[in-house]
Amino acid sequence: MDALVIDDSRAMRTILGGMLTDLGFRVVQATDGRDALARLAETPAARLALVDWNMPEMDGLAFIRAVRADRAYEGLKLVVVSTETEQAQMATALEAGADEYVMKPFTRAVIAEKLGLLGLAGPSA
Amino acid sequence: MKQGGGMSAADGAAFREVARELTGIALSPEKDYFVEGRLEAVARARGLSLGELAQAVRSAPRGALAQEVAEALLIAETSFFRDPGLFEVLRLQVLPELIAARRAERRLALWSAACATGQEPYSLALLLVEHFPELEGWDVDILATDLSQQALDYAASAVYTQHEVNRGLPARLLVRHFEREAMTWRPRSAVRRLVRFARVDLLRPLPPLPRMDLVLLRNMLIYHDVETKRGVLASVRGRMRSDGRLVLGSAETTLYLDAGFEPSPELGVYRVKDAPSEAPGGGAGGRPDAGAEALDRGPSAPREGVPAVDRGAPCI
Numbered sequence: 001m002d003a004l005v006i007d008d009s010r011a012m013r014t015i016l017g018g019m020l021t022d023l024g025f026r027v028v029q030a031t032d033g034r035d036a037l038a039r040l041a042e043t044p045a046a047r048l049a050l051v052d053w054n055m056p057e058m059d060g061l062a063f064i065r066a067v068r069a070d071r072a073y074e075g076l077k078l079v080v081v082s083t084e085t086e087q088a089q090m091a092t093a094l095e096a097g098a099d100e101y102v103m104k105p106f107t108r109a110v111i112a113e114k115l116g117l118l119g120l121a122g123p124s125a
Numbered sequence: 126m127k128q129g130g131g132m133s134a135a136d137g138a139a140f141r142e143v144a145r146e147l148t149g150i151a152l153s154p155e156k157d158y159f160v161e162g163r164l165e166a167v168a169r170a171r172g173l174s175l176g177e178l179a180q181a182v183r184s185a186p187r188g189a190l191a192q193e194v195a196e197a198l199l200i201a202e203t204s205f206f207r208d209p210g211l212f213e214v215l216r217l218q219v220l221p222e223l224i225a226a227r228r229a230e231r232r233l234a235l236w237s238a239a240c241a242t243g244q245e246p247y248s249l250a251l252l253l254v255e256h257f258p259e260l261e262g263w264d265v266d267i268l269a270t271d272l273s274q275q276a277l278d279y280a281a282s283a284v285y286t287q288h289e290v291n292r293g294l295p296a297r298l299l300v301r302h303f304e305r306e307a308m309t310w311r312p313r314s315a316v317r318r319l320v321r322f323a324r325v326d327l328l329r330p331l332p333p334l335p336r337m338d339l340v341l342l343r344n345m346l347i348y349h350d351v352e353t354k355r356g357v358l359a360s361v362r363g364r365m366r367s368d369g370r371l372v373l374g375s376a377e378t379t380l381y382l383d384a385g386f387e388p389s390p391e392l393g394v395y396r397v398k399d400a401p402s403e404a405p406g407g408g409a410g411g412r413p414d415a416g417a418e419a420l421d422r423g424p425s426a427p428r429e430g431v432p433a434v435d436r437g438a439p440c441i
């Protein structure tokens with residue numbers, strides 16, 4: 001299964017990418033929303049994108065809106081992974097079409113359990 | 126994983142012995158890292174090393190400190206919507222069937238029988254509030270019990286860390302049904318008021334309880350031997366309605382343990398096959414409200430139920 005990790009921090013991409021790889025995903029990295037849209041066009045079978053909120057060029061929210069405006073990506077699950085912890089912000093992301101939301105900092109179990117909620121490779125226990 | 130550096134094998138054995146004596150839980154030596162992790166805080170709070178703590182419980186194996194050690198070892202792993210597939214089964218299958226069956230009496234009694242720090246009963250409450258608006262005006266009662274008073278206090282306060290709400294809780298529910306207070310999160314009162322807490326030791330005769338429609342008894346039996354499992358299953362069954370459902374953890378089963386349950390087609394869910402005619406000491410009978418009267422259920426003070434429940438059975 002293909003997955004995108006979209007974050008302007010290389011460290012964060014490495015951490016999230018490693019976790020997804022361990023969970024059996026083939027990971028494609030992108031540094032911001034615009035980059036991610038380009039990668040997505042090359043990876044049309046991607047089932048999952050982990051999306052940071054605050055990024056240069058195109059932020060996570062704009063990326064989510066762009067993806068949700070495109071029927072081609074209907075099956076793509078979008079999970080925001082962000083330092084934003086205000087409920088209003090979360091609500092905005094969900095209304096824009098995010099499927100799930102993870103607050104930073106997080107652990108491997110958090111990511112695995114969220115994917116379990118989405119019916120993607122979840123924790124076995 | 127932690128190294129066993131701070132704790133000798135003998136100390137580990139002493140702690141395991143206390144846990145076994147006071148809670149019936151048999152921890153294996155491989156779990157020493159877990160024991161050490163749990164007990165470091167207890168030792169530190171007393172200004173003791175782990176070795177000194179072990180010495181203290183050895184010399185007073187039934188004392189207050191030993192009790193605290195045993196309790197610390199009970200508080201275990203849990204999370205909101207642990208095993209999401211199961212909660213889907215509850216939402217799509219089990220709860221709709223129970224609600225249909227209770228349409229006339231408009232009453233539903235649910236029991237989270239080893240609720241730990243409360244994520245499990247609040248997950249049930251969230252499910253009801255979010256997906257079953259038709260229960261408005263029903264008498265819905267989620268009883269949440271555990272042996273550990275520390276866990277119950279935490280559960281009743283309902284103040285969860287960011288890490289805890291990050292785990293397994295759908296973000297939509299976090300947004301709609303929780304209040305954020307600085308870095309902590311608390312279910313709103315509409316969720317909290319459905320749940321009340323009481324200390325109940327499942328290894329002892331149970332106190333009077335309402336006849337339950339649905340019992341969650343998850344990830345508690347795994348710690349116990351076959352005889353204990355049998356006893357717990359039988360006594361829990363004695364508190365259930367004749368068409369009630371039991372839900373166990375993913376590594377647990379009633380098979381070969383209690384013929385009074387039969388597995389449902391849905392994984393992890395069991396139906397009562399032979400309802401005992403009357404629960405000894407229960408007094409709840411099959412009547413909808415009888416048992417509920419034994420418990421005080423003021424919504425503002427969920428723990429008011431504790432003395433009433435404890436009356437029936439001594440707890441450790």
Ligand SMILES: C[S@@+](CC[C@H](N)C(=O)[O-])C[C@H]1O[C@@H](n2cnc3c(N)ncnc32)[C@H](O)[C@@H]1O
Pocket residue numbers: 148149150199200201202203204207238239240241242245270271272273276325326327328342343344345374
């Ligand atoms: C692993 S937790 C399970 C929490 C939750 N049911 C879940 O599945 O996530 C096990 C719980 O069983 C409780 N427990 C252990 N022995 C018990 C007993 N004899 N009576 C009641 N609760 C007990 C412990 O205190 C602990 O909170």
